[in-house]
Amino acid sequence: MxxxxxxxxxxxxxxxxxxxxxxxxxxxxxxxxxxxxxxxxxxxxxxxxxxxSSKEELFLALFDAHSERVIARIGTLMDSAGAAQLTLQGLVELLSDIEPAERDWYLVTTEFTLHAIRDRQAAWVLAQHDARLRAELTRCLTDHLTRAGRALTVDADELARLLIAIREGGLAQSYVEPDQLPPGQLERSFLAPLLTALTVRRP
Incomplete structure (x- = not known):
C-alpha cells in the first residue's frame, strides 16, 4: 500500500x-x-x-473507542488521586463524573443495545465488547479499593455489572428529567453506602 x-x-x-x-x-x-x-x-x-465492513462494525469501533476514553479518564483520575481521595467517597466521585457529551453516546448505544437484543449475532458480538469494558472497569475498581484499604466481599465482575446498570438506568431518568435528577446524582447518593456494605477493611 x-x-x-x-x-x-x-x-x-x-x-x-x-x-x-x-x-x-x-x-x-x-x-x-x-x-x-x-x-x-x-x-x-x-x-x-x-x-x-458494515454499520455494525463501525458502531463496535465507536464502542471500543468510547470505552478506551472512559477507562483512560478514570485511570488517570485514580492514578492522580491524593491520599485524601483514597476513600470510598473519593471512588464514588470518580464513578459519578459524567461529561456533557455522554448524552450523544447514550442515545447511540441504547438503540444499538435494543438492536442486539433482537439479533442474536449482534448480541454475541456486543457481549464480547461489554466484557472487555467490564474487565477494565473491574481492574480500576479493585486497584482503587486496594489503595483505599478495602477488599470486596462480592464478585468484582458482578459488581461492575451492577455499577453499569445503575449508571445506565440513572442516565435514562436524568435525560428524561434533567431538572429533577441531574446526571450522576443517584451514584452520589447511593454508591457510598452500597460499596461500604460490599467491602471490608483489609488487614
Missing part, C-alpha cells in the same frame, strides 16, 4: 467515526445510511468499506 494511503487511513477512519457518532445521535442507528455518514465526513463509500 502506498505510504500516502497508509498515512491518510487513520484520519479517514477517525473522520468516519466522528461523523457516524453525530449522525447516529441525531437520526438513530437504523435511520442513518452509510451514504449519510460518508457525505457528512466528506468521503466516498469506497473509503467507508476500506475501513469497515
Amino acid at each position: 502506498p505510504k500516502g494511503v497508509t498515512k491518510r487511513r487513520p484520519r479517514t477512519r477517525a473522520a468516519l467515526l466522528e461523523s457516524a457518532l453525530a449522525a447516529f445521535a441525531e437520526n438513530g442507528f437504523h435511520a442513518t445510511s452509510i451514504e449519510q455518514i460518508c457525505e457528512r465526513a466528506g468521503y466516498t463509500r469506497g473509503a467507508f468499506y476500506s475501513n469497515f
Whole structure:
C-alpha cells in the first residue's frame, strides 16, 4: 500500500467515526445510511468499506473507542488521586463524573443495545465488547479499593455489572428529567453506602 494511503487511513477512519457518532445521535442507528455518514465526513463509500465492513462494525469501533476514553479518564483520575481521595467517597466521585457529551453516546448505544437484543449475532458480538469494558472497569475498581484499604466481599465482575446498570438506568431518568435528577446524582447518593456494605477493611 502506498505510504500516502497508509498515512491518510487513520484520519479517514477517525473522520468516519466522528461523523457516524453525530449522525447516529441525531437520526438513530437504523435511520442513518452509510451514504449519510460518508457525505457528512466528506468521503466516498469506497473509503467507508476500506475501513469497515458494515454499520455494525463501525458502531463496535465507536464502542471500543468510547470505552478506551472512559477507562483512560478514570485511570488517570485514580492514578492522580491524593491520599485524601483514597476513600470510598473519593471512588464514588470518580464513578459519578459524567461529561456533557455522554448524552450523544447514550442515545447511540441504547438503540444499538435494543438492536442486539433482537439479533442474536449482534448480541454475541456486543457481549464480547461489554466484557472487555467490564474487565477494565473491574481492574480500576479493585486497584482503587486496594489503595483505599478495602477488599470486596462480592464478585468484582458482578459488581461492575451492577455499577453499569445503575449508571445506565440513572442516565435514562436524568435525560428524561434533567431538572429533577441531574446526571450522576443517584451514584452520589447511593454508591457510598452500597460499596461500604460490599467491602471490608483489609488487614
